[in-house]
Amino acid sequence: MTGVAKLRRYHAPVWDESIIHELGRKGERGISVPRVEDEITAQTGAIDSILPGKVLRETPPNLPELSQAQVLRHYLRLSQVTLGMELDIDLGVGTCTMKYSPKVNEGLAALTADIHPLQPEGTLQGLLEILYEFGHTFLGEVSGMDEFSFQPSGGSAAAYNNACIMRAYHGENGELEQRNEIITTVFSHPCDAACPATAGFRVVTLYPEEDGLPSTDALKAAVNENTAGLFITNPEDTGIFNREIDEWTRIVHEAGGLCAYDQANANALLGVTRAQEAGFDMCFFNLHKTFGSPHGSSGPGCGAVGVTEELAPYLPVPVVVKEGDRYGLDYDRPRSIGRVRDFLGNVQVVVRSYAWAMALGARGLREVAEVSMINNQYLEKKLQGIKGVTKPFGGRRIDQIRYSLQTLKEETGVGVDDVNRRIVDYGIQTFFTSHHPWLVPEPFTPEPCETYSKADIDYWAEALRRVCEEAYSDPELVRSAPHNSSMHIFDPSSFDDPERWAMTWRAYKRKRGEK
Amino acid sequence: MVEDDFVHPYIPNSVPDVKREMLREIGAQDARELYAEMIPDRLLLKRPLDLPEPLPSELDLRRHVEGILSKNGTCADHLSFLGSGCWQHYVPAVCLEIMGRSEFLTAYAGGPYSDLGRFQAIFEFQSMIGELVGMEVSGLPTYDWAGAAGNAVRMAQRLTGRNRVLIPRIISPGRRSVIENYAQPSQMPGHIEIEEVGYDPGTGALDLGDLEAKIDEETAGVYVESPSYLGVVETELKEIGEIAHDHGAEFIVGVDPITLGVLAPPADYGADIACGDIQPLGVPMFAGGGLGGFIASRDEERYVGEYPLRLISVTENERGEYGFGQCTFDRTSYIGRDKAKDWIGTSTALWAIGAGVYMALMGPRGMREVGEAILRKSHYAARLVSELDGVNVPFRGFFKEFLVNIDATGRDVATVNEGLLERGIFGGKDVSLEFPELGQSSLYCVTEMHTKNELDRLAVTLEEVLK
Structure with missing residues (x-):
C-alpha cells in the first residue's frame, strides 16, 4: 500500500523532574544493607581498630537520601522522558544499526549475571562454548577470519585492539620505527583514525573524489616504506561501497602493511561479501549493532575481533580454545598484545548475539x-x-x-x-x-x-x-x-564555558553561588 | 528471486508481498540485482553461509541456549571468594528494574531533547561519583578500571609534557597490561616509560622510600591504588601525593568506590585524578561483563581539556527546565579523529545508570554501612583463616580482599583450590605465579553478602582440605 503516512499527534511525557539531589529528605534511605552478625561485630570491635583513623572518611558523602519508592519513581520518570529506540521509529541513526534486540535474549544473558570470570574452567564450560562457537561457527563463516576475541568492548575498542596487533606485528619484524603510518579515509569511522593515533601511529587520511571515494591512485601515492597498514570502513559512512577494496588491500600488502576492516555495521553485507575475499587481515563486528544486542544507552557493547591465522598469536589473552569437547582459556601466548580490557569482555553481549544469530541461521542472516x-x-x-x-x-x-x-x-x-x-x-x-x-x-x-x-x-x-x-x-x-x-530549547553555549559548565550537581551549585 | 515461504519475526519486510512492492518502487527485480550494481562479482559470496540449523521458535531457542549455559557453575550455586577486579556484591532489585527498562536498555545516540532522561541519569551518576570521590568532574565511564587508569596515565602525560609514570608493583597484571598498551612501545613517539614502585614486605603498602628514589622531574604521574590489588589500604596517601606534587607530577589514585562510605575520598588526600570500577555499585558480575571504569578530577579547564570521555554538563533554560549536553565535545575522537584526546566509543552507560540508582538507594548511610559490613566480615574471615595451622594472612590493613599464604602447610594453592571446589567453594585467586615472592598465596574476597555461617564454613573446609 503506497500512500501518505498519517503523522501522529505526539507529545512526550513532561515530568519536569528534579535533579535527584533536590529530592528526598535527610534520614530517608532506599535500601538496607545485609546485616552483620552480632558475633562478627563483637569480634571485630570498633572500625578504627580495624583500620587506622587517618584513612577513614570524616564527612559522609553528600549523596541523596530517598526512600525506595521515591528512587524508583524518579528513575521511572527519567526513563519515560527517554525516547530510546523501542518506542519509536529509530531508523535515523545511521552507522549505529538501531535494530530490534529480541526480549528473549535478555533472560538468556541474565544467566551469566552471577558468574565470576576467574571461576575454574570446569565451571565455565557453557559460557566458553558460546564464546568459542559464536566466534568460530558464526563470525568465522560470516567474515572468513580464523580466530576471534570478544575482549574489546566497543567498536572503537576493537579498532584500538587491532592497532595494537599491527604494532606488535611490525615490532616483531623489527620494523615498528619505520612503519609508523596508518592510512584511512575521511568517511571511515573516526575511530579508524583516533585508535591508531592513540596506539602511536601517524595517520594519513585520504579524501574523496567526485564519486565520494578516494581514488585508488591516491592510495598508491600514500603507501610507502612507512606504511604500517590500512584502517577502513566499507561501505564508508556515506553508504558507498569501495568496489576496488581488494585492490586496496593488495596495494597495502605489497607495501608491507596490514589491512584492518572496520565492520562495525556490516548489517547489509551478512552472507553477501566477506573480509577474507576482500583481502583483509583482521576485522571487527559491533555485536550491539549488527548482531542484535541492545545499545544500553551507549554500552556495554562488544567489538568482536576476527583475525587471520597469521595474526592469531597477537590476539589479547586469554583466548578461548577447544580441545576435544572441552573448552579452555589460553593465557600462554607469548606473542600476544596482552590485554586491552580486563577479563573476557562483555560476555553477556556475546550470549545475546549468539542467540540472535541462532534464531536467524544462514537464510535469516542473508x-x-x-x-x-x-x-x-x-x-x-x-x-x-x-x-x-x-x-x-x-x-x-x-x-x-x-x-x-x-x-x-x-x-x-x-x-x-x-x-x-x-x-x-x-x-x-x-x-x-x-x-x-x-x-x-x-x-x-x-x-x-x-x-x-x-x-x-x-x-x-x-x-x-x-x-x-x-x-x-x-x-x-x-x-x-x-x-x-x-x-524546550536551551542554549548549549555553557557546555564550552569553564565558568558555567557543570558535570556534577556540586559544581553546578557552586558556579551559581548556591550552597 | 524472492522466495515465498520465509517470514521472520525480526524482519517485517521479509513478507514476500511487501518486498515485491518495495522492489517495484525501487525499480529492481531482486536484491541480487541491486547488490550486483554496488559490489563487484568477484567479491560476492556465491554460496549460502554454512551455519547451524536455525531455531526461529523462541521456545526452542531458549531451551538450546539454556541447555548450554546450564553447564556453568555460578557464584549463586557455589560459595565464592573470588574478587581481583570483579566482585560479588548485592545488586538491589531497583537497580535491575531500571537497567532493564526498555528506554535505557535500547537507547543509544539520541539527542538531549528526545533522550532527556538518559542524559539526566548520566549527569546524576557523575554527580554522585563526584560526591564519593570529592571531586567536581566525572564523565561517562569507560570499559573498566584498567582502561580508566590507562586513560588517566595518558592524561597525565599530556598535562605535564613528561613521559614517565610510576605505578605500584602490586597491581593486577591484567590492569597493568592494559596500561602498558596505552603507554605504547619504546619505538613510538608517545611512549610512556612505566616504572614500578615496590612495597613494604611487612605491610604490603607502597614503599615510600622506593617512590622517593624513583620519582624525578621527568615523572608525569604517580599512580597508586587503595585498596591495592591485594586489598591493602594505603595509609600514607597524603604523603604520596605530596611527593608527587613536589616533583610536578600528577597524583592519580585508583579506588574501589564501595569503600568510599568508610574510607577518605581521594580529594581529601590531594589526588588530581581518581579512577576505579563502578561494578561494585549495583552491577552484576556477568563474568567480567559488569565492569565500568570511571574517571574524576577537579573542575579545572586543564583537566577537563584532557579527558577522552564524554562529559555530560547540565544547564537550565529560561523556563527553568534542566537541559544536558556534551561538554567540550571537540576534545573527543568523534570530532578530532587522530588529533583528539585518545579515543572514545560506545562505553558502559547502562552500568553508569545502574550505579547511579545504587548510590541513590544507598545514600550516605548505606554506603557507610556497606563499607563497615565488608570491613568486619572480611576481617572476621581473615582472622578465622589465619588461625589454621600453617596459614598466614600477612597484610592486615585491608579492605574486602586479603592475601592468604599457605607456605607453612607445604601445600600449593592450586591443589587446595581443587579441594575447595570439590566441596562447593571457589577459593581465592591464586596469585603465586603473578607475584612469586609471595609464595603460595591466594587472594580472598569477602563482601557484605557473605554470612557468618559461610565464613565459618570456609575455615572448616579449608582446614579439612589442608589436612
Missing part, C-alpha cells in the same frame, strides 16, 4: 542483509523530491545514505540541527548527522535496517517531508523546536 539494503533503496525513493534534501555523490548505496540539507539551509535558514529538534515533535528519535568533518554540509544519515517495516519507513519519510515543508512555510516553528517534547 535476509537481514537483503532487507536492510532494500529498505535503504526504498527510503531513498521516499526522500527523493523532498524540497531541500539532496544526496551528494550520487550512486547506489548499501545500508545507509549521507544526505544533505544544505539546500534547505540556503533557502530557509533552517539547518540540520533545527530539523533534528523538530522531528522529535513527531515522535521520532533524533537522527544521526555525520561524524566530523562535515564534508557533506548539513548532513543526515539514516540507516533503515531490517527491523523497520515499510510503514515505519513511510512514516519517517513523511515526518521529514513535513519538517522540511515547515522550514519553508514557518521557519521559526522549526528553529524554536522542540514544542512537543519533554523540554
Whole structure:
C-alpha cells in the first residue's frame, strides 16, 4: 500500500523532574544493607581498630537520601522522558544499526549475571562454548577470519585492539620505527583514525573524489616504506561501497602493511561479501549493532575481533580454545598484545548475539542483509523530491545514505540541527548527522535496517517531508523546536564555558553561588 | 528471486508481498540485482553461509541456549571468594528494574531533547561519583578500571609534557597490561616509560622510600591504588601525593568506590585524578561483563581539556527546565579523529545508570554501612583463616580482599583450590605465579553478602582440605 503516512499527534511525557539531589529528605534511605552478625561485630570491635583513623572518611558523602519508592519513581520518570529506540521509529541513526534486540535474549544473558570470570574452567564450560562457537561457527563463516576475541568492548575498542596487533606485528619484524603510518579515509569511522593515533601511529587520511571515494591512485601515492597498514570502513559512512577494496588491500600488502576492516555495521553485507575475499587481515563486528544486542544507552557493547591465522598469536589473552569437547582459556601466548580490557569482555553481549544469530541461521542472516539494503533503496525513493534534501555523490548505496540539507539551509535558514529538534515533535528519535568533518554540509544519515517495516519507513519519510515543508512555510516553528517534547530549547553555549559548565550537581551549585 | 515461504519475526519486510512492492518502487527485480550494481562479482559470496540449523521458535531457542549455559557453575550455586577486579556484591532489585527498562536498555545516540532522561541519569551518576570521590568532574565511564587508569596515565602525560609514570608493583597484571598498551612501545613517539614502585614486605603498602628514589622531574604521574590489588589500604596517601606534587607530577589514585562510605575520598588526600570500577555499585558480575571504569578530577579547564570521555554538563533554560549536553565535545575522537584526546566509543552507560540508582538507594548511610559490613566480615574471615595451622594472612590493613599464604602447610594453592571446589567453594585467586615472592598465596574476597555461617564454613573446609 503506497500512500501518505498519517503523522501522529505526539507529545512526550513532561515530568519536569528534579535533579535527584533536590529530592528526598535527610534520614530517608532506599535500601538496607545485609546485616552483620552480632558475633562478627563483637569480634571485630570498633572500625578504627580495624583500620587506622587517618584513612577513614570524616564527612559522609553528600549523596541523596530517598526512600525506595521515591528512587524508583524518579528513575521511572527519567526513563519515560527517554525516547530510546523501542518506542519509536529509530531508523535515523545511521552507522549505529538501531535494530530490534529480541526480549528473549535478555533472560538468556541474565544467566551469566552471577558468574565470576576467574571461576575454574570446569565451571565455565557453557559460557566458553558460546564464546568459542559464536566466534568460530558464526563470525568465522560470516567474515572468513580464523580466530576471534570478544575482549574489546566497543567498536572503537576493537579498532584500538587491532592497532595494537599491527604494532606488535611490525615490532616483531623489527620494523615498528619505520612503519609508523596508518592510512584511512575521511568517511571511515573516526575511530579508524583516533585508535591508531592513540596506539602511536601517524595517520594519513585520504579524501574523496567526485564519486565520494578516494581514488585508488591516491592510495598508491600514500603507501610507502612507512606504511604500517590500512584502517577502513566499507561501505564508508556515506553508504558507498569501495568496489576496488581488494585492490586496496593488495596495494597495502605489497607495501608491507596490514589491512584492518572496520565492520562495525556490516548489517547489509551478512552472507553477501566477506573480509577474507576482500583481502583483509583482521576485522571487527559491533555485536550491539549488527548482531542484535541492545545499545544500553551507549554500552556495554562488544567489538568482536576476527583475525587471520597469521595474526592469531597477537590476539589479547586469554583466548578461548577447544580441545576435544572441552573448552579452555589460553593465557600462554607469548606473542600476544596482552590485554586491552580486563577479563573476557562483555560476555553477556556475546550470549545475546549468539542467540540472535541462532534464531536467524544462514537464510535469516542473508535476509537481514537483503532487507536492510532494500529498505535503504526504498527510503531513498521516499526522500527523493523532498524540497531541500539532496544526496551528494550520487550512486547506489548499501545500508545507509549521507544526505544533505544544505539546500534547505540556503533557502530557509533552517539547518540540520533545527530539523533534528523538530522531528522529535513527531515522535521520532533524533537522527544521526555525520561524524566530523562535515564534508557533506548539513548532513543526515539514516540507516533503515531490517527491523523497520515499510510503514515505519513511510512514516519517517513523511515526518521529514513535513519538517522540511515547515522550514519553508514557518521557519521559526522549526528553529524554536522542540514544542512537543519533554523540554524546550536551551542554549548549549555553557557546555564550552569553564565558568558555567557543570558535570556534577556540586559544581553546578557552586558556579551559581548556591550552597 | 524472492522466495515465498520465509517470514521472520525480526524482519517485517521479509513478507514476500511487501518486498515485491518495495522492489517495484525501487525499480529492481531482486536484491541480487541491486547488490550486483554496488559490489563487484568477484567479491560476492556465491554460496549460502554454512551455519547451524536455525531455531526461529523462541521456545526452542531458549531451551538450546539454556541447555548450554546450564553447564556453568555460578557464584549463586557455589560459595565464592573470588574478587581481583570483579566482585560479588548485592545488586538491589531497583537497580535491575531500571537497567532493564526498555528506554535505557535500547537507547543509544539520541539527542538531549528526545533522550532527556538518559542524559539526566548520566549527569546524576557523575554527580554522585563526584560526591564519593570529592571531586567536581566525572564523565561517562569507560570499559573498566584498567582502561580508566590507562586513560588517566595518558592524561597525565599530556598535562605535564613528561613521559614517565610510576605505578605500584602490586597491581593486577591484567590492569597493568592494559596500561602498558596505552603507554605504547619504546619505538613510538608517545611512549610512556612505566616504572614500578615496590612495597613494604611487612605491610604490603607502597614503599615510600622506593617512590622517593624513583620519582624525578621527568615523572608525569604517580599512580597508586587503595585498596591495592591485594586489598591493602594505603595509609600514607597524603604523603604520596605530596611527593608527587613536589616533583610536578600528577597524583592519580585508583579506588574501589564501595569503600568510599568508610574510607577518605581521594580529594581529601590531594589526588588530581581518581579512577576505579563502578561494578561494585549495583552491577552484576556477568563474568567480567559488569565492569565500568570511571574517571574524576577537579573542575579545572586543564583537566577537563584532557579527558577522552564524554562529559555530560547540565544547564537550565529560561523556563527553568534542566537541559544536558556534551561538554567540550571537540576534545573527543568523534570530532578530532587522530588529533583528539585518545579515543572514545560506545562505553558502559547502562552500568553508569545502574550505579547511579545504587548510590541513590544507598545514600550516605548505606554506603557507610556497606563499607563497615565488608570491613568486619572480611576481617572476621581473615582472622578465622589465619588461625589454621600453617596459614598466614600477612597484610592486615585491608579492605574486602586479603592475601592468604599457605607456605607453612607445604601445600600449593592450586591443589587446595581443587579441594575447595570439590566441596562447593571457589577459593581465592591464586596469585603465586603473578607475584612469586609471595609464595603460595591466594587472594580472598569477602563482601557484605557473605554470612557468618559461610565464613565459618570456609575455615572448616579449608582446614579439612589442608589436612
